[in-house]
Amino acid sequence: MNPFTKRFMQNKTIVVCGIILALIALAAMFAPLIAPHDPTEMFQENRLESSSSNFLFGTDQFGRDLLSRIIYGARVSLIVGISSVLISVVFGTIFGLVAGYFGRWLDSVIMRCMDILFAFPEILLALAIVAALGPGTWNTILAIGIVNIPIFTRTVRGAVLSVKNLEYVESARAIGAKTGRILFLEIFPNVTAPLLVQGSLAISGAILTESALSFLGLGIQPPDPSWGGMISEARRYMELAPGMIVWPSVAMTITILAFNLFGDAIRDILDPRHRGK
Amino acid sequence: MTEPLLEVKGLRKLFPGTGGPLGKKGFVRAVDGVDLTIYPGETVSIVGESGCGKSTTGRCILRLIEPTEGEILFQGKDLTKLNQAELRGMRRDMQLVFQDPFASLNPRKTIRQILLDPLQIHGIGTAAERRKQVEEMIEIVGLTKQHLDRYPHEFSGGQRQRIGIARALILRPKLIIADEPVSALDVSIQAQVLNLLQDLQKEFQLTYLFISHDLSVVRHISDRVAVMYLGKVVEVAEKNKLYEAPQHPYTKALLSAVPVPNPDYRKQRIILEGDLPSPANPPTGCTFHPRCPSCMDICQTAAPRLQEKEAGHLVSCHLE
Numbered sequence: 116m117n118p119f120t121k122r123f124m125q126n127k128t129i130v131v132c133g134i135i136l137a138l139i140a141l142a143a144m145f146a147p148l149i150a151p152h153d154p155t156e157m158f159q160e161n162r163l164e165s166s167s168s169n170f171l172f173g174t175d176q177f178g179r180d181l182l183s184r185i186i187y188g189a190r191v192s193l194i195v196g197i198s199s200v201l202i203s204v205v206f207g208t209i210f211g212l213v214a215g216y217f218g219r220w221l222d223s224v225i226m227r228c229m230d231i232l233f234a235f236p237e238i239l240l241a242l243a244i245v246a247a248l249g250p251g252t253w254n255t256i257l258a259i260g261i262v263n264i265p266i267f268t269r270t271v272r273g274a275v276l277s278v279k280n281l282e283y284v285e286s287a288r289a290i291g292a293k294t295g296r297i298l299f300l301e302i303f304p305n306v307t308a309p310l311l312v313q314g315s316l317a318i319s320g321a322i323l324t325e326s327a328l329s330f331l332g333l334g335i336q337p338p339d340p341s342w343g344g345m346i347s348e349a350r351r352y353m354e355l356a357p358g359m360i361v362w363p364s365v366a367m368t369i370t371i372l373a374f375n376l377f378g379d380a381i382r383d384i385l386d387p388r389h390r391g392k
Numbered sequence: 393m394t395e396p397l398l399e400v401k402g403l404r405k406l407f408p409g410t411g412g413p414l415g416k417k418g419f420v421r422a423v424d425g426v427d428l429t430i431y432p433g434e435t436v437s438i439v440g441e442s443g444c445g446k447s448t449t450g451r452c453i454l455r456l457i458e459p460t461e462g463e464i465l466f467q468g469k470d471l472t473k474l475n476q477a478e479l480r481g482m483r484r485d486m487q488l489v490f491q492d493p494f495a496s497l498n499p500r501k502t503i504r505q506i507l508l509d510p511l512q513i514h515g516i517g518t519a520a521e522r523r524k525q526v527e528e529m530i531e532i533v534g535l536t537k538q539h540l541d542r543y544p545h546e547f548s549g550g551q552r553q554r555i556g557i558a559r560a561l562i563l564r565p566k567l568i569i570a571d572e573p574v575s576a577l578d579v580s581i582q583a584q585v586l587n588l589l590q591d592l593q594k595e596f597q598l599t600y601l602f603i604s605h606d607l608s609v610v611r612h613i614s615d616r617v618a619v620m621y622l623g624k625v626v627e628v629a630e631k632n633k634l635y636e637a638p639q640h641p642y643t644k645a646l647l648s649a650v651p652v653p654n655p656d657y658r659k660q661r662i663i664l665e666g667d668l669p670s671p672a673n674p675p676t677g678c679t680f681h682p683r684c685p686s687c688m689d690i691c692q693t694a695a696p697r698l699q700e701k702e703a704g705h706l707v708s709c710h711l712e
Contacts, residue, residue, distance in 0.1 A: 282496035285456055286559065290510045291483035300509075304500035387499060387543040 122384055129384065132377040139370055143189040150183035155338045163356040173358040175348065181358060184340035185366050191341040192370060195256050195325040196318040202260030204314055207267020212298050212306075214268065215275025226272070229265035237262050238327055245333045255334045259321045270313045274306040308382045315378020319371035326367065342367045395468070397599050398453070398567060400428040403462035405445075405452050420672045422448045423459070424623035427698060432566070435593065435600040437610040439646070440620035443668060446603045447491075449620070450569045453601070454486055455479060466567070484514055487560035491572035493552035497544035503530070503555055504540040510563045525562060532595075533558040534588060550581035554588065561592060569601045574609060586613055607650045611635055616704075619643045622679045623671055625698060629705040639707040641684050678710065686711060 123129055142149055151171070152158075158170075158178035165173045172181035214225040232240065244258035278284065279302060287301045326343020328334030335341035342363045349359035403426040406419035423445040430436045438446045452459040455471055464471040466486065474482060490496035497506055507526040511517065517525065527537050533554040544552060553573060560568055570589065574582040590613065592598060604610050610617055611631060618628040619642065627640040638644045645662040664683045669675055675682050681691040690710050698708040 282490040282492055283498040285451075286488065286490060286496055286556075287498075287509070288456055289454055289483060289488045290559075290563070291480040291513050292509070293480070296513070301498055305498070387545060 126380050126384060128376050128380040132373040132380065135369060135373040136377060139189050139373075140193060142186050143193050146186045146190055150180075150186045152180040152183045154179065154184045154187040154340045156180070163352060163359075165356065165358055172362045173356060175345070175356070175359050176352055181345075181362055184345060185342070185363055188340045188342045188345060188363065189366065189370070191252065191335050191339070192322045192325065192367070195252065195259065195335075196322040196374075199256045199259035199321045199325075200263065200314055200317045202257070203263035203267050203317060204310065206260075207264045208271050208303075208306075208310065210264070210268040211271025212275055212303065215272040216279055216294075216298055216302065222272075225268065229268045232262070233265045237324065241324055241328060242331070242333060245328060250333050250336055252335060255325055255328055258328075259324050262324070263317050263321065266317065267310070267313060270309050271306055274309050275302055278302055278305045308386055311382045311385070312378050315374045315381075318374045318378075322367065322371060394431055396429045396465075397432045397467060398428070398430040398601070399463075399465040400426055400449075400453060401463040401465070402427065403449065403452055403464065404460045405448055405457060406460045418672055420670075421623050421674055422671055423452060424671075424674070426462075426620070426623070426625050428618060428625065428628075430567070430599055430601060432599050433593075433597055434615040435602055435613055437602040437604060437614040437617045438620055438625075439604055439607060439610050439617060441605060441646075441668060443671065444620045445623040445671070446605075446620050447571050450488070450571050450601060450603050454483075454488055454569060456488070480513075484563045485565050486567040486569065487563060487565040489553075489556055489560050489568060489570040489573045492576050493549050493556055494544075494576075496556050497552055499544055502541050502543055506544075506555065507540075507559055507562055510559060514563060516563075529558045529562045530555075532561070532592070548581075549577050550585060553577060553581075553585050557585075557588065557592070561596065561598075564596065565598070567599045567601065569603070571603045572605070573602075575604065575606060582609065589613065607646065619646065622669065622674055624679060624708065625706075626680065626708045627706065628698070633702075633705055639701055639705065639711075640709050641686055641711070642680050645685075678708075 151169075156179065158174060158180075160178065161170065161174050162178040163174060163176055164170055164178075167173070170180050170182065172185065174180055175184070210225050210229070214222040235243070241258045241262045244261060245254055248254040248257065284297060284301050287297050292301070322342075325334050325341065326346065329341045329343035330347035332347075335344055337344060345363040346360055349356075349363070352359050403423055404421075405423040407422055408419060426445075426449055428436070428449075438449060440446050448457060451457040453464055453471075455464075459472060462472065466482065469482075471479065471482065504526060507529060508522055511522040511525060516522065526540065530537060530540055535551060535554055539547070539551075544555070547555065557573075573589070574585050577585060586609065589600070593600060600613070602610065602613055614631045616628065617631055617634045618625050619634070619640065620626065621642050627634065627638065627643045634643065635647065638647055645664050648660065648662045662685065666683050669679065669682065677693045678684070678691040678696050681687045684691065688710060694710070696708045696710050698706050701707045
């Protein structure tokens with residue numbers, strides 16, 4: 116086993132969270148094989164039932180199987196969470212590196228644009244973008260991705276500012292390295308730690324934003340299941356069938372917690388200074 | 393006489409001042425007309441107190457900071473006229489050793505990668521040759537091959553400085569600018585690193601521009617010494633001449649502050665009055681006149697030029 120994998124395996128948080136995330140991902144991928152029922156199939160006789168051997172988590176107001184809907188909902192949450200954060204990370208990193216390294220007017224222009232995006236409440240901006248583009252999975256991803264760009268730009272820019280005047284960057288210039296090499300080989304590796312933490316936080320944030328959008332009816336469209344949409348529907352039946360709100364919330368909590376802890380642990384492992392401690 | 397390796401003429405670096413909230417005012421004269429000549433194989437030191445512009449001078453020579461004015465002739469070629477691509481090519485011949493061994497090595501890279509970088513950037517040799525060169529170089533600076541796959545944080549200050557020296561040397565440069573290379577190290581380690589620098593100088597025919605504020609270190613390593621005050625060179629001379637017969641009042645005051653390891657020795661300390669004036673607003677005439685113990689009328693109006701008082705001994709002072 117190479118030393119990197121070994122360190123990976125020795126970290127309990129990473130192993131536990133990794134297993135949880137892997138299980139969720141597998142469940143999402145193989146949803147049609149695992150789910151006991153079709154997530155949109157309505158069993159009219161079994162509406163608002165609690166747990167039984169046929170419906171492990173019970174059913175909703177249309178008699179749809181909650182377990183199956185949660186499993187399919189994981190697909191939406193993971194796809195939205197990861198894809199939208201990828202969009203934000205890519206653009207945020209590029210903007211942040213450029214703004215931080217080159218400074219001057221480029222920095223001002225980029226950061227003022229980010230301030231404008233930042234000035235809107237996250238949900239409001241996402242709502243506006245989705246309203247403009249129309250609802251749907253990919254538009255939701257795009258909207259959440261755009262909303263999160265400023266956070267990553269700021270994170271990266273701040274980290275760049277803290278390292279760009281260090282002597283090893285100067286030494287790379289003294290050796291004759293070109294700007295691209297300095298940005299990506301000297302500065303970027305020293306920016307990954309805050310980026311990873313921010314990234315894992317943003318994945319959970321994106322899952323939450325998607326839920327909120329779906330809750331408001333602008334995210335994933337019914338009858339497709341998403342955790343946010345399920346919670347939204349459940350609120351009217353909370354007293355009759357508490358399982359309807361409990362199970363999707365539990366699924367969401369576990370996923371978000373796993374992403375956050377995973378991100379923290381990865382940051383510790385990637386930092387050479389933390390090794391062997 | 394041999395051709396100089398490096399000739400600096402009228403080097404000036406003005407930083408825009410950070411004035412009040414209503415726009416920028418004036419300039420900070422970090423380096424204000426420095427002339428300096430360095431011959432191949434010698435060690436020239438620049439000494440001076442904090443903020444006198446010695447580090448800025450070093451960085452301007454390498455164009456890590458763009459000089460405002462002046463010529464930098466390296467082997468007869470004016471570095472200030474080169475474009476970025478030509479400059480990158482020239483960087484092979486001149487390298488920098490840094491003051492802070494903790495900030496000068498990228499914490500995310502192994503030592504092997506740090507030493508390979510310069511070779512890769514300049515496209516030197518094949519992968520196998522580079523590997524071999526890196527392994528040779530790490531041994532030349534007194535570490536071993538086993539150290540190559542470790543990260544900077546696993547080394548002590550002295551070891552890191554050796555790695556910094558190895559990185560500077562691997563391109564086989566002609567000129568090394570050492571910016572306070574030992575001031576961050578323990579005294580016992582300082583001597584080791586200084587001796588290493590001297591050994592390497594013989595082995596690779598290096599020329600050093602040594603920037604320091606430590607007069608004992610400078611005396612140990614230099615051939616010639618230039619004293620800087622407020623962005624200007626006030627005195628240049630052979631090491632022994634400068635230490636035994638300083639001409640400029642500032643040099644005299646500096647030297648009188650060097651501690652002598654003899655408890656019975658009572659010497660005359662020259663205590664300078666006042667603080668170092670701000671380089672944003674330097675005094676008129678000779679910039680040293682407000683603190684000079686032998687200030688004359690002319691000093692307040694006319695700035696003295698750096699003139700040869702004896703062979704090889706240049707002083708910038710109105711005193712005869």
